[in-house]
Amino acid sequence: MEPESSRGGSATIGKAVKIAGQIFSREDLYVDGDVEGTIELMDHKLTIGPNGKVHAGVKAREVVALGAIQGNVEASERIEIRKDAKLVGDIKTARIVIEDGAYFKGSIDIVKSEPKAAPNQPRPQPVSAAAVPVNAAAGNVADAKR
Amino acid sequence: MSLLSERLKIFLRGPRSSADTGLPANGGAAPKLARPAAGEVPETRSSRGLDQFFGSFRGQAGLSILDLGGAFQENINFITSLGHKFYSEDFLRIFQETFGEDIADQSNPGRIDYFLRRSLEYPDEQFDGVLAWDALEYMEPALLAATADRLRRILKPKGYLLSIFHSAERKRMVPCYSFRIQDLRTLQVIRHGERTASQQLFNNRGLEKLFHKFESVKFFLARDSLREVIARK
Numbered sequence: 001m002e003p004e005s006s007r008g009g010s011a012t013i014g015k016a017v018k019i020a021g022q023i024f025s026r027e028d029l030y031v032d033g034d035v036e037g038t039i040e041l042m043d044h045k046l047t048i049g050p051n052g053k054v055h056a057g058v059k060a061r062e063v064v065a066l067g068a069i070q071g072n073v074e075a076s077e078r079i080e081i082r083k084d085a086k087l088v089g090d091i092k093t094a095r096i097v098i099e100d101g102a103y104f105k106g107s108i109d110i111v112k113s114e115p116k117a118a119p120n121q122p123r124p125q126p127v128s129a130a131a132v133p134v135n136a137a138a139g140n141v142a143d144a145k146r
Numbered sequence: 147m148s149l150l151s152e153r154l155k156i157f158l159r160g161p162r163s164s165a166d167t168g169l170p171a172n173g174g175a176a177p178k179l180a181r182p183a184a185g186e187v188p189e190t191r192s193s194r195g196l197d198q199f200f201g202s203f204r205g206q207a208g209l210s211i212l213d214l215g216g217a218f219q220e221n222i223n224f225i226t227s228l229g230h231k232f233y234s235e236d237f238l239r240i241f242q243e244t245f246g247e248d249i250a251d252q253s254n255p256g257r258i259d260y261f262l263r264r265s266l267e268y269p270d271e272q273f274d275g276v277l278a279w280d281a282l283e284y285m286e287p288a289l290l291a292a293t294a295d296r297l298r299r300i301l302k303p304k305g306y307l308l309s310i311f312h313s314a315e316r317k318r319m320v321p322c323y324s325f326r327i328q329d330l331r332t333l334q335v336i337r338h339g340e341r342t343a344s345q346q347l348f349n350n351r352g353l354e355k356l357f358h359k360f361e362s363v364k365f366f367l368a369r370d371s372l373r374e375v376i377a378r379k
Contacts (some may be wrong), residue, residue, distance in 0.1 A: 081217075082195060104217040105232045107210075110226040 015051040029060075032067070042076075050084065061094075067104075072106075150190045188336045190328065194366040195374025197331045199275060199308045200228070202378075209274035212300070214238075220326040220334070221277075233268040233273070237281045240265040240321075245289075246344065247356060252286035268300045276301060279325045282356075283348065284341045294356050301379040307360070311348035311373045319343055348373065 010028030013019060017033035025041045032049030038057045039046060046060040052067035063075040065085040073079060073087070081087055087101040092111055092112040098104060152301055157168045203209055207229030213221050214237035225232045244251075251257050275282040276297055282290060297307055312320050326334040346352060355374055357363045360377040367373055 080340050096226075098217050098222060100218070102217065103236060103239070104234050105236065107231055108217075108222060108226060109231050 010047075013052075015049070048085070079131070159203045164172070165336075176248050184277055188334055190332060190334050191368070192331050193333045193374060194368070195308050195310070195376055196327065197334060197363065198279070198366070198376050199306055200330055203228075203230075203275065207273075210272060212273045212276045214277060215279045215325055218231075218324065218326050220298060220328065224327040224329075228276075237265055238284070241281070241284065249286055249342070252289040257290045258289050261289070262296050266293070266296045266300060268301050271302045271305075272300050274302055274305050276307045277304070277325075278307055279309045280312065280323055282309050283311050283314050283344060285344050285346070286321075287344070290344065290346055290356065295359065298379055299357055303379055304361075307357075307375075307379075309375050309377070309378045311353065311375065312371065315345045
């Protein structure tokens with residue numbers, strides 16, 4: 001089980017929660033409940049807890065499976081399948097770690113992760129005194145859409 | 147002091163995760179030796195069959211290789227490091243779930259079909275190679291023949307099947323192993339107790355009959371009466 005402390009700063013779907021639909025998240029996500037549909041966390045980490053049951057296509061930077069996943073998984077950096085996890089589906093990732101005792105049925109395609117292009121340095125702009133602060137919370141939640 | 151005792155504990159019980167080993171948790175840095183559970187005895191042995199199997203694919207990349215022994219980190223690392231796509235089936239687990247100890251059920255066409263749909267439901271000519279290890283050794287003749295036929299179907303023309311048989315004699319129980327690739331010619335073999343043996347006799351003649359639809363069959367007799375068999379479609 002993922003220690004509580006390591007989940008700080010991530011959204012959580014608890015073990016009594018069931019979601020059918022699409023999940024997009026701009027922060028790490030811990031799923032210990034049931035999800036059916038798709039999960040996309042492009043630059044973030046998805047952890048499927050020991051009670052988690054995911055019947056979904058998954059895209060994330062990093063995936064750690066302790067529970068069950070049925071669906072194809074794309075993890076741009078790495079995927080870790082722990083001892084009692086069960087994964088049925090095809091995996092595309094740069095690196096994989098699988099513990100003895102994990103159940104896996106499917107294919108593994110190792111794809112080289114492309115280094116991200118350095119963002120263009122913005123030219124210094126004169127700052128207006130009336131600049132509006134950005135709402136840091138906007139879009140920073142896991143949305144469950146029906 | 148506490149750090150020292152923690153390291154001593156890890157040394158005694160063996161590493162459980164990349165965090166324990168201090169190694170980066172990536173495919174290339176996986177431990178060389180697998181971690182056997184209590185009662186499992188690891189052994190390293192050279193394998194001419196393995197050498198021949200991968201030797202047949204020398205200079206090629208992007209092939210599809212199916213491993214029927216389940217997903218072990220060592221095999222995933224080895225096969226993907228050659229540039230191939232790795233497919234995994236925990237064949238004996240599905241076999242056990244489907245038939246248990248019921249030998250008679252292995253002759254039932256409906257059950258055979260159900261088993262093959264669960265374990266080998268792939269399009270024809272999907273794979274360049276199949277690593278069957280010792281998965282065929284525990285099957286009764288009807289199921290075994292149907293499985294060999296299905297394996298042949300899912301192999302591409304000129305594709306290879308590697309399988310291993312432990313004894314040419316009739317026995318009630320035979321040992322059960324997991325196979326982890328160490329390098330082109332070396333396997334780490336870990337024994338996991340015993341399983342009920344098939345009534346089929348796995349001597350050269352029996353194996354030739356089993357793989358008679360393949361274009362060629364090659365045997366390598368290793369120590370402990372172990373037969374490695376390479377069948378080419």
